[in-house]
Amino acid sequence: MAFSIKRILTVFVLLLAVTGLVVAAPLIKVGIVNLPPEESGYRQANVEDMNTVFSKANGYDARQTNTGDNSEQIAAAMGYIRDGVDYLLISAANASGWDTVLQSAKKAGVIVFLFDRLIQTDPSNYQAALVSDMAAEGEMAVNWLLSQKLPYYNVILIRGQLGSAAELGRSAAVLKARDAGKLKIVADGTGGDSWSLEEARKVVEAAIAAGKDFNVIYAENDGMAQGAVQALDAAGITHGKNGKVKIIGFDFNRFALRNVQAGYWDCDVQCSPRQAAEISSWIKAHQNGKPLPKGIIYQKEMLVDTTTITDEIILKMGINADPGKGVITR
Amino acid sequence: MNKMKIWNYQAFLPLLVLAVLILINLLKGADYFSISIINGAIYGNIPNILFGASELVILAIGMTLVTSSSGGQDISVGVAATITSSVFVRVVLNAHEVTLMTVVGAFLVSCLVGIAIGAFNGTLVAIFNVQPMVATLILFTAGRSIAFLIDGRLSPILANRITNQIGSVIPGVPVQTPILLTVVFIILFSILLKITNLKLYAQCVGINQKAARLNGINPVIVKLLTYIILGVCSAVAGFIAVTKAGRHDSVNLLRFVEMDAILAVAIGGNALSGGKFSITGSVIGAYTIEVLNRTLLRLEVGTETIKAFKAVFIIILMILASPVARGTAAKAVQWIRARCTGIVRLPASEKAEASEGSEVDLSVEKEV
Numbered sequence: 001m002a003f004s005i006k007r008i009l010t011v012f013v014l015l016l017a018v019t020g021l022v023v024a025a026p027l028i029k030v031g032i033v034n035l036p037p038e039e040s041g042y043r044q045a046n047v048e049d050m051n052t053v054f055s056k057a058n059g060y061d062a063r064q065t066n067t068g069d070n071s072e073q074i075a076a077a078m079g080y081i082r083d084g085v086d087y088l089l090i091s092a093a094n095a096s097g098w099d100t101v102l103q104s105a106k107k108a109g110v111i112v113f114l115f116d117r118l119i120q121t122d123p124s125n126y127q128a129a130l131v132s133d134m135a136a137e138g139e140m141a142v143n144w145l146l147s148q149k150l151p152y153y154n155v156i157l158i159r160g161q162l163g164s165a166a167e168l169g170r171s172a173a174v175l176k177a178r179d180a181g182k183l184k185i186v187a188d189g190t191g192g193d194s195w196s197l198e199e200a201r202k203v204v205e206a207a208i209a210a211g212k213d214f215n216v217i218y219a220e221n222d223g224m225a226q227g228a229v230q231a232l233d234a235a236g237i238t239h240g241k242n243g244k245v246k247i248i249g250f251d252f253n254r255f256a257l258r259n260v261q262a263g264y265w266d267c268d269v270q271c272s273p274r275q276a277a278e279i280s281s282w283i284k285a286h287q288n289g290k291p292l293p294k295g296i297i298y299q300k301e302m303l304v305d306t307t308t309i310t311d312e313i314i315l316k317m318g319i320n321a322d323p324g325k326g327v328i329t330r
Numbered sequence: 331m332n333k334m335k336i337w338n339y340q341a342f343l344p345l346l347v348l349a350v351l352i353l354i355n356l357l358k359g360a361d362y363f364s365i366s367i368i369n370g371a372i373y374g375n376i377p378n379i380l381f382g383a384s385e386l387v388i389l390a391i392g393m394t395l396v397t398s399s400s401g402g403q404d405i406s407v408g409v410a411a412t413i414t415s416s417v418f419v420r421v422v423l424n425a426h427e428v429t430l431m432t433v434v435g436a437f438l439v440s441c442l443v444g445i446a447i448g449a450f451n452g453t454l455v456a457i458f459n460v461q462p463m464v465a466t467l468i469l470f471t472a473g474r475s476i477a478f479l480i481d482g483r484l485s486p487i488l489a490n491r492i493t494n495q496i497g498s499v500i501p502g503v504p505v506q507t508p509i510l511l512t513v514v515f516i517i518l519f520s521i522l523l524k525i526t527n528l529k530l531y532a533q534c535v536g537i538n539q540k541a542a543r544l545n546g547i548n549p550v551i552v553k554l555l556t557y558i559i560l561g562v563c564s565a566v567a568g569f570i571a572v573t574k575a576g577r578h579d580s581v582n583l584l585r586f587v588e589m590d591a592i593l594a595v596a597i598g599g600n601a602l603s604g605g606k607f608s609i610t611g612s613v614i615g616a617y618t619i620e621v622l623n624r625t626l627l628r629l630e631v632g633t634e635t636i637k638a639f640k641a642v643f644i645i646i647l648m649i650l651a652s653p654v655a656r657g658t659a660a661k662a663v664q665w666i667r668a669r670c671t672g673i674v675r676l677p678a679s680e681k682a683e684a685s686e687g688s689e690v691d692l693s694v695e696k697e698v
Contacts, residue, residue: 036475037478037483038474038475038478038479038580038581039581040581041484041485041579041581044483044484159633162633162634187630188632188633189627189633190633190636193586194581194582194585194586195582196582196585197575197579197582198382198574201382202378202382202623202624202627203627205378205382205624206624206627206628209359209374209375209378209628210359210628210630223579223582226575226576230498230574233369233498234368234369234371234373234378234498234499234506235368235373236368236369236373253485255487255489255577320484320485321484321485321486321487321577322487323487323489327487327489328489329487329489329576329577330489330494330498330576
């Protein structure tokens with residue numbers, strides 16, 4: 001009897017070990033240091049995307065820290081390195097102060113990817129960074145605008161938070177086109193640090209009150225474009241597909257895309273918060289022995305206007321709540 | 331004497347500033363006051379200012395009351411408005427059909443939330459004697475996350491006819507709705523102050539809490555009440571802001587408005603340390619801030635420098651409004667008057683000097 005029990009036990013233990021190996025082996029350990037979802041609609045979509053892609057079902061053992069505090073982020077990253085993650089993904093609250101973390105990751109053999117936000121450090125300190133190319137977004141919008149063959153281009157430029165990467169990149173294209181004599185900036189304002197709808201509205205109201213002749217509104221995010229359009233509506237100035245003023249927004253909020261679809265606005269440029277799938281494909285390829293990309297990699301982003309927009313784009317690529325087909329958000 | 335009274339009158343300085351700003355605007359273009367009818371509603375610079383400042387005016391009124399009774403400021407008003415308006419949006423969107431009744435009902439629910447927020451802040455300040463700024467810092471930090479959760483993690487859209495008309499124009503009414511709502515609010519508030527002793531009680535508590543208690547006024551209840559009223563003000567401001575915007579953006583709705591509301595109270599000539607107050611002053615202060623913002627845009631001050639200009643202007647304003655500057659100015663006016671009226675009425679002017687000197691001193695004491 002005792003012999004058979006021993007035997008059964010041995011078989012049982014062996015079985016456990018085998019199944020344990022089978023289950024444990026493919027899980028890739030990933031640490032994600034991100035900003036909190038309540039920071040913006042962009043971040044909400046970003047965090048959600050990270051959660052869906054880096055899931056157990058996809059073969060990941062992922063842990064995520066969401067905080068807007070740089071020192072908390074650094075502490076979390078250090079913790080992940082100590083825990084022996086294979087890959088560390090960082091979207092930094094602050095561009096500086098990360099050198100120690102990156103050095104210890106290197107020592108521990110942890111591969112670091114940056115997403116959405118760059119860090120001021122030597123490129124050798126991380127593997128690759130997947131970010132939006134704000135300058136390319138701006139160029140895309142300006143190229144679209146210049147292809148509209150308007151008799152003249154008098155632009156109201158509404159900038160975001162001055163000095164932010166998005167503001168610098170998106171403004172640069174307009175300023176370049178102005179310097180090349182392709183368009184005129186008749187008013188240059190900003191929605192301030194909160195990319196404020198109200199401030200944008202005031203900028204356009206001031207331009208209208210000053211009797212400025214303009215036919216383009218280039219607002220560096222959707223909220224400010226909305227504020228600008230409110231000012232036009234109140235002043236009885238037509239806009240959109242068959243109107244006088246062309247409306248350009250950024251970020252692919254679903255309400256903005258519905259406005260484009262309805263011809264209420266003209267064009268919207270994507271700023272994609274969905275980096276997870278691409279980073280995951282790098283990791284999977286790396287697991288199969290293929291080399292990883294190196295340095296700054298830009299995401300492929302798109303522009304839609306009233307002719308190219310589809311429901312599929314709105315549902316798949318948009319961020320934030322969808323007001324529904326045909327609903328205009330004024 | 332008459333001139334002196336005007337100088338000491340609280341609303342004089344904000345009115346003077348407003349007048350200077352308007353003059354600058356007129357110099358830039360004589361059509362500043364021009365008004366036209368567009369889509370059945372009055373359109374022009376003045377309606378734009380009234381429209382743009384509506385939330386700020388309402389918050390400044392509530393802030394004045396809180397400042398008076400508790401000698402401190404509530405820095406969570408913008409966040410409170412974001413929370414109340416997220417509840418408003420939630421209730422409206424959960425209704426099967428958006429009718430005027432659901433909107434009014436949702437607004438009342440959001441007012442209840444505002445009362446709860448006010449009671450929370452008020453309890454901390456009145457019962458636990460926490461510094462107002464510290465007490466309200468709690469919501470200031472956590473509030474937008476709460477609103478974000480109420481929103482269901484997305485910024486919901488309020489694309490329906492009724493809330494859109496509340497945020498812009500009701501057909502057939504020649505004035506934009508937020509302006510009307512602000513006017514109604516100001517009228518209701520002045521009636522409240524007229525028919526109740528609220529103003530007197532708040533001032534008593536703010537000037538000397540112990541003396542107020544000895545006179546049968548319960549400072550705890552008065553302070554709590556002022557915070558609850560501010561909570562309602564936040565709910566109204568949030569309602570206007572979200573109907574204007576047409577969607578609830580928990581991150582950016584009324585962001586940084588608390589600072590402007592406090593500034594409006596200060597520009598209105600109210601001591602931020604509490605005590606006597608003038609609602610009129612705060613309202614003028616709020617409109618002054620709005621006019622200032624728009625003046626800088628009208629003058630096409632560079633995008634990078636616009637904040638610096640605003641800061642310089644406000645520093646000058648604050649120095650002018652300070653008790654020291656007021657005292658000096660009063661003395662200067664006196665000196666000039668003494669020179670002008672000359673030797674003939676010397677005894678009379680001397681008498682005036684004595685009495686006015688003490689008046690100035692008194693006001694300094696109060697404000698310290």
